[in-house]
Amino acid sequence: MAKRVVKIAVAPGKAGGPAVQQLSQYGVDVNKVTEEINRKTKILAGYGINNVFVEVEIDEDTKGFEVKPELPPISELIVKAIGKDMGSHQAVKEIIGDISIDKLAEIAYIKWEELKSRHFKNALKQVISACRSVGVTINGKDPKQVLKELESGSYDNIITKYEELLKQEGRL
Incomplete structure (x- = not known):
């Protein structure tokens, strides 16, 4: 079971564009990844934070993924x-x-x-x-x-x- 971790910067609650699109090369459903990133980061949008780093851990065998936002202190x-x-x-x-x-x-x-x-x-x-x-x-x-x-x-x-x-x- 090979795992790959990809770190991207996104606007809280507004993920999209090339940063997320690059994940398609790993065979994951980019729309589902985008939804999950937005769900986990949208609450940060009200704090005036422009960018948040998100780690997307991809299981290369099952094409499953886990989204882990790096939250501010x-x-x-x-x-x-x-x-x-x-x-x-x-x-x-x-x-x-x-x-x-x-x-x-x-x-x-x-x-x-x-x-x-x-x-x-x-x-x-x-x-x-x-x-x-x-x-x-x-x-x-x-x-x-x-x-x-x-x-x-x-x-x-x-x-x-x-x-x-x-x-x-x-x-x-």
Whole structure:
């Protein structure tokens, strides 16, 4: 079973053109590959990311494939979500913006596989913790305060929503 990995750059949610067409030489259905790339990257389009690298692992015997997007770091997603290009230079002293807990849950959802958590709550904690290092508050509050609220169950409805979504997709 020979596998080939091809790395291409695509616009999130808008894959196509020569970058994807080149995959036809490996015998895969380019339309299906394009659909899968777009499905896995379209959520990134709302973050102002122009290009994302995607690895397409092709099984040369069965012509099956697996799409693995190379996602930006959590801190970059947070900063892009608030419309900035870079985080604070003095994170605790300089606040550059505010983000909603819902947007942070979406980032945890995007980065789910990379965060290697068994529970969505733990993944969300990792994302919340990153806010402090880039100078971002959450719903107007310090990330430490939001972590305490998370532990007390204040955001259980959001956690349940994303856990259900991950289960539906077979990712949890």
